C-alpha cells in the first residue's frame with residue numbers, strides 16, 4: 001500500500017496518507033467479504049470524514065509555507081470529497097452496487113494525487129529550505 005516513494009517529507013502527513021490507504025483497504029476487504037450494506041455505509045462515511053480532516057490538515061500545512069498553488073490544490077480536494085460523498089449517497093439509496101472498481105478508483109486517485117499534487121508542495125517546501 002503506502003510506499004516510501006509516496007513520501008511528502010512530513011511524518012504527520014505521511015502517517016495520514018498511510019491511514020487513508022488502510023481505510024481504503026478495509027473498505028475493499030468488506031466488499032470482497034460481501035459485508036452488509038450498513039457496514040459498507042459506515043466504512044465509506046468513515047473514509048469521507050477522515051479524508052476531510054486530513055485535507056484540512058494538509059491545507060494548513062501548505063498555508064504555513066505560503067504555497068502558491070493552494071487554491072487549485074484545495075479544489076481537487078473538494079472534488080474528491082464530493083465524489084466519495086456521491087458514492088455514499090448512491091449506496092444509501094440502493095443505486096450503487098459497490099464493486100472493486102470503486103475501490104480501485106479511490107486507491108488510484110490517492111496514489112496519483114500524492115505523486116502529482118502533494119509531491120509538488122513537498123518540492124516547493126524543499127526550495128524554501130535550500
Ligand SMILES: [Fe+2]
Nearest residue numbers: 058113117118
Ligand atoms: Fe492533497
